[in-house]
Amino acid sequence: MRDVAVVGFAQRQLQDYDGSPQCAEMLVPLFADCYEQTGWTKKDIGFWCSGSSDYLAGRSFSFVSAIDAIGVLPPVNESHVEMDAAWALYEAWLKIQTGEVDTALVFGFGKASAGVLRRTLALQLDPYTMTPLWPDTVSIAALQARLGLDAGLWDEAAMAEVVNRSLTDAEKNEFAVRSGGSSVEELLKRPMFADPLRKHDAAPVTDGAAAIVLAAGDRAREVRDRPAWITGLSHFTDGLHLGTRDLTRSASAGRAGAAAGASAGGLTDVEVAELHAPFSHQELILRAELGLGTDARINPSGGALGGNPMFTGGGIRIGEAARRIWDGSADKTLGHATSGPALQQNLVCVMSSEGASN
Amino acid sequence: MSRTLSAPVTVAFDYTRSVGPVLGRFLTGLRDATFVGARTSDGRVVVPPPEFDPVSHRPTTDFVDLPDTGTVSSWTWVSEPVAGQPFDRPFAFALVTLDGADAPILHAVDVSAPDQITTGMRVRARWAAERTGLITDVVFEPADAAGTAAGTDAEPGAAAASSADPVSGIVTPVSLDYTYAASPEESAFFRGLAQGRIVGQRCPSCQKVYVPPRPACPTDGVPTVEEVELSDTGTVTTFCIVNVPFMGQKIKPPYVSAYILLDGADIALQHLILDIPVDEVRMGLRVKAAWKPREEWGTTIENISHFAPTGDPDADYDTYKHHL
Ligand SMILES: [Zn+2]
Numbered sequence: 154m155r156d157v158a159v160v161g162f163a164q165r166q167l168q169d170y171d172g173s174p175q176c177a178e179m180l181v182p183l184f185a186d187c188y189e190q191t192g193w194t195k196k197d198i199g200f201w202c203s204g205s206s207d208y209l210a211g212r213s214f215s216f217v218s219a220i221d222a223i224g225v226l227p228p229v230n231e232s233h234v235e236m237d238a239a240w241a242l243y244e245a246w247l248k249i250q251t252g253e254v255d256t257a258l259v260f261g262f263g264k265a266s267a268g269v270l271r272r273t274l275a276l277q278l279d280p281y282t283m284t285p286l287w288p289d290t291v292s293i294a295a296l297q298a299r300l301g302l303d304a305g306l307w308d309e310a311a312m313a314e315v316v317n318r319s320l321t322d323a324e325k326n327e328f329a330v331r332s333g334g335s336s337v338e339e340l341l342k343r344p345m346f347a348d349p350l351r352k353h354d355a356a357p358v359t360d361g362a363a364a365i366v367l368a369a370g371d372r373a374r375e376v377r378d379r380p381a382w383i384t385g386l387s388h389f390t391d392g393l394h395l396g397t398r399d400l401t402r403s404a405s406a407g408r409a410g411a412a413a414g415a416s417a418g419g420l421t422d423v424e425v426a427e428l429h430a431p432f433s434h435q436e437l438i439l440r441a442e443l444g445l446g447t448d449a450r451i452n453p454s455g456g457a458l459g460g461n462p463m464f465t466g467g468g469i470r471i472g473e474a475a476r477r478i479w480d481g482s483a484d485k486t487l488g489h490a491t492s493g494p495a496l497q498q499n500l501v502c503v504m505s506s507e508g509a510s511n
Numbered sequence: 512m513s514r515t516l517s518a519p520v521t522v523a524f525d526y527t528r529s530v531g532p533v534l535g536r537f538l539t540g541l542r543d544a545t546f547v548g549a550r551t552s553d554g555r556v557v558v559p560p561p562e563f564d565p566v567s568h569r570p571t572t573d574f575v576d577l578p579d580t581g582t583v584s585s586w587t588w589v590s591e592p593v594a595g596q597p598f599d600r601p602f603a604f605a606l607v608t609l610d611g612a613d614a615p616i617l618h619a620v621d622v623s624a625p626d627q628i629t630t631g632m633r634v635r636a637r638w639a640a641e642r643t644g645l646i647t648d649v650v651f652e653p654a655d656a657a658g659t660a661a662g663t664d665a666e667p668g669a670a671a672a673s674s675a676d677p678v679s680g681i682v683t684p685v686s687l688d689y690t691y692a693a694s695p696e697e698s699a700f701f702r703g704l705a706q707g708r709i710v711g712q713r714c715p716s717c718q719k720v721y722v723p724p725r726p727a728c729p730t731d732g733v734p735t736v737e738e739v740e741l742s743d744t745g746t747v748t749t750f751c752i753v754n755v756p757f758m759g760q761k762i763k764p765p766y767v768s769a770y771i772l773l774d775g776a777d778i779a780l781q782h783l784i785l786d787i788p789v790d791e792v793r794m795g796l797r798v799k800a801a802w803k804p805r806e807e808w809g810t811t812i813e814n815i816s817h818f819a820p821t822g823d824p825d826a827d828y829d830t831y832k833h834h835l
Pocket residue numbers: 714715716717718719728729730731732
């Protein structure tokens with residue numbers, strides 16, 4: 154395996170982006186930011202990979218227009234996934250592992266505000282027995298939350314604590330769309346939206362984009378004193394049918410964590426974990442599945458409850474986790490991304506200040 | 512004024528699929544007012560039946576007819592329903608475990624307030640009077656409400672449709688509403704058209720003029736910033752004769768769709784060529800915009816009805832060969 158590190162990260166998150174769904178204009182300054190962080194130009198990037206969704210944009214091949222932001226003439230080495238940018242990062246990491254390229258720039262973008270997000274996402278479901286009912290994302294998450302409440306695995310106060318901590322931390326995040334902690338008591342007084350979920354239990358509808366730079370070996374060392382070396386990267390998927398899964402768990406998240414380097418007790422030595430939990434109770438599920446230590450700092454960025462640009466929210470978690478290594482505040486961090494209904498698909502990226510060959 | 516122009520747009524299509532032996536059996540059951548589940552290799556009875564066993568990965572073959580009564584194993588209150596859901600008023604989504612099943616099915620329960628549903632509550636199916644073999648042929652209601660609502664009189668397993676062919680396909684209508692926004696550069700183009708102007712933008716790096724303008728130059732990856740007013744006269748660089756009729760077509764075939772390189776632009780614009788027999792359209796033909804009457808103008812390329820020959824001599828090939 155080659156040593157590959159995250160060495161660049163730029164993001165933009167907004168409540169409502171006044172611009173076109175291919176977001177090319179939003180991406181241009183993010184790429185410029187990545188060039189400034191690395192000292193590179195377009196010619197230094199060996200591979201480009203993006204994550205986005207045409208259903209979100211309401212137009213076909215929306216990523217083709219977006220890649221104007223790269224400057225794709227003459228043609229560049231480029232690919233796209235109809236997934237969160239975190240999966241684009243996985244493809245780019247794999248591309249570097251093949252030895253074909255040494256560097257990659259990964260990006261994601263999405264304008265969730267163009268449609269009715271919780272409805273658009275019903276198209277991720279089984280088109281025969283689920284989509285015709287248009288079960289919205291929030292309702293499905295609420296069914297999951299109640300299963301855990303009824304089973305005594307968590308309570309409403311634990312969910313409110315996640316919200317309170319996230320929104321308090323989001324106050325320090327200039328990109329947060331929603332912030333401002335309160336108290337568990339005050340949060341629990343607010344009305345139900347999708348019983349047992351209150352509006353603050355769900356991530357806000359967010360537009361945005363992000364870009365992440367990966368580099369192998371010496372190419373990474375030339376950019377950062379402390380590159381965020383990827384020591385484990387894995388993703389797994391649970392079945393399509395909600396009824397055949399134990400929704401109080403996320404088996405695929407557990408398997409991804411194990412494959413990304415967990416010891417028998419879990420990922421107990423991770424100091425900072427950025428978990429992509431678009432609903433408060435999902436953070437509780439993920440913490441347990443990944444076996445994070447009780448002293449692990451969860452989502453210091455505020456997490457997805459502070460802003461969750463679709464097809465970028467997971468990528469941002471990896472970027473935020475990498476930043477903690479660059480600035481020396483942690484030696485081992487974790488970025489997690491989810492996709493699909495009720496934590497169906499999960500990706501775990503473990504990063505360390507030490508590369509294997511250091 | 513907003514920075515960008517936007518308009519509502521609806522993306523709609525019918526998701527039309529054949530369903531195969533497993534889902535076909537389940538959907539045929541719905542049409543006949545019966546839930547068909549299947550036994551999986553771990554011994555569970557699951558409904559809807561998975562096409563392949565989640566553990567052994569073998570095709571599902573062991574089917575089980577289930578009663579249409581069950582228990583709520585989780586629920587949520589849909590306080591603000593969205594289009595397409597089983598009810599257009601608040602209702603409950605629930606996971607319902609049918610009697611005899613080991614895994615729940617997701618569906619809607621018809622109750623009028625969240626205090627009318629609880630985990631563990633007994634429910635039963637309410638079948639639609641007209642059933643076609645879709646998951647929407649049924650909803651659930653509290654078991655004690657059975658018989659009081661319309662459409663509950665279908666006998667489970669009624670043989671009414673048993674002589675009919677099994678359900679072999681479904682049509683799921685999909686319709687999504689968006690507010691579609693143009694980029695700021697495209698917005699400038701459309702606002703220009705509303706004034707009878709054709710506006711392009713120049714890349715500050717390579718100096719190429721794009722029309723319609725793009726948010727970024729595809730060669731340099733920088734925003735095109737300098738606005739350039741273009742002539743409404745140009746040269747046909749390539750074209751095709753449309754002979755095929757299709758849904759939504761506005762002009763009777765045959766007609767010509769062409770790339771027109773406006774004077775001063777570096778990228779061609781696609782539009783119609785009319786006022787000339789189709790077999791006389793050629794590369795190099797000089798054409799000019801035929802604008803609709805001013806009172807019909809909006810922020811749209813349709814302000815230009817079509818392009819028509821100017822009568823000038825054809826452009827020399829060398830003047831446009833770099834833009835092919
Ligand atoms: Zn240029």
